[in-house]
Amino acid sequence: MTGRTDSGERGIAHGRRGLSRRAFLRASAAVAFAAACAPGAPGGVAGTAAPGTAAATAAPAARRGGSLTILSGAGVSTLDPYFTTAGSAELSQQIFDALIDFRDDPDKPTGQLAESWDETDTTLTLKLRRGVKFHNGRDFTSQDVVDTIARAKDKAVGHQMFAIIDPTVASAEAVDSHTVRINYKKLNPSKFEDLAQLYVIPKENWANVTKEPIGTGPFKFVKHVAGSEVQLERFDQYWQKDRPFLDKITVKIITDPQARVANMTAGSGDVMPAVPRADFDRLSKEPSLEAKKIVTTVWDDIILNTSKRTLSDQRVRQALNYSIDREKINKLAYFGQLELSQREFPKGHWALNEKANQRYTFDLEKAKGLLAQAGLAQGFETSINVGLRPEWKQYAQIWAQDLVKIGVKLQIKELETAVFYQEYNNMEWDIQAFASGIGKQDPSSLVASSPYRPIDNRARIDTQPFYDEYRKLFDDGLASRDRAARKKAYDRLQELLAESGHIIVLGFSPVLTVINKRVKDFKQAPSTFQYYASTWLQG
DSSP states (O other), X not given: OOEEEEOOTTSOSBOOOSOOOHHHHHHTTHHHHHHHHOSSSGGGSOOOOOTTOTTOOOOOOOOOOOEEEEEESSOOSOOOTTSOOHHHHHHHHHHOOBSEEOSSOTTSOEESSEXXXXXXXXXXXXXXXXXXXXXXXXXXXXXXXXXXXHHHTOGGGOOTTHHHHTTTEEEEEEEETTEEEEEESSOOTTHHHHHTTOBOOOGGGGGGTTTSOOOSSSEEEEEEETTTEEEEEEOTTOSSTTOOOOSEEEEEEOOOHHHHHHHHHTTOOSEEOSOOHHHHHHHHTOTTEEEEEEOOSOEEEEEEOTTSTTTTSHHHHHHHHHTOOHHHHHHHHSTTOXXXXXXXXXXXXXXXXXXXXXXXXXXXXXXXHHHHHTTOTTOEEEEEEXXXXXXXXXXXXXXXXXXXXXXXXXXXXXXXXHHHHHHHHHTOOSEEEEEEOOSOOSGGGGGGSTTTOSSSXXXXXXXXXXXXXXXXXXXXXXXXXXXXXXXXXXXXXXXHHHHHOOEEEEEEOOEEEEEETTEESOEEOTTSOEEOSSOEEOO
């Protein structure tokens, strides 16, 4: 099978893919994404009233200049996009470009640094955009893609992209200065999703990318004051010649949620992501602010470290699953905003295994029985790391109250963002509050989520007897374009996840963001991160 696509002048046309998610998106999230991702006319330059209206009033044209201030609750521990944390991921969207993205349409890949491509089952040949420059002034060429893939496949670097790229990509070669061929080890239905995460970093920046990153994105790095702020400025040589509009972006790091709310209402910020759920309705009524509730396919979950002595017993993990009262957690910690689920796919998704999705009920007696079978009738002590979002600490407190009833004492460790991710990556914790998923609908994207991927798995499932079958199921899910065959693999994978109980899915959590009304053409990607190439300020 071969396919060919050409991106338009501004990278808006899309490529052919063997798998379509359009039907699902129309049924569930398309309206929400459209509202979030296209608040103005395409490109954000100008818009007009709908044809046929009595008084069609032209929307204001985009205005160049100005400084955007983002109030972030997450600190920045690294600026290397392959070591993503909540604080750095949004910055990566501004500093770097990938070959492909899904920003314009979550159902289709769009050319970014790639203008067009030809694909077979085991090759992808990409024609690269000419005239692209890195922030250091050097031209972007096919060798940069080859080098980037080599770094992604280097396990010694220790980043998350190794587990995504190395299992499927055999090699990459520069056909000419602006053509690159990627050779795959086998059929890879998620190749475009993978490449959308593969930000291109010039080789000369590898040694210093964590502190002074260089990319080809619309904004270039200026400075980072640890624990205080990050500054970016417009890249005047950006390949999309009329972008960006903003002169500067300043990310102010304010870890206290209520201090961020106070700054936002006082007019000290333009964008506030990760709004505390308790404050969202109130902020939505502020006359100067606009509240955005954006549906995503990212889910909140609780990760159990299976390498820990007590949690290595599947019966103990299942007992903890029976001790979770999702209804109460949703009401008290999420203010009813969580779409409850026990598995990784939303209602109506073709890959969802409904039986696995209903495996557990809130049943403390059954939990007690399982602990007794495991020789823990008197209970045990454990701990959970929380951070980033207030609801994580809140649901941990709610859970702790129920765990006491079965003899389990839960210590809650509230950690600053950098420490939270450092400990998570060290894998020395017992239980971790987390959010998984990368905003893509294809089930193969599970391999990009650190608690799920077979390689370098953060829940340490390589220590478990089910690991070999688990890894094979991931391979089976990627081995065919036939949906029925893939469905069989993913059904069993969800059964295995439910049986193991090492990931307790709570549900799908909408992203709550508040912006100042002077911010125009604000765009939110399905991955939950904002990007500002087309954003401008009115007045």
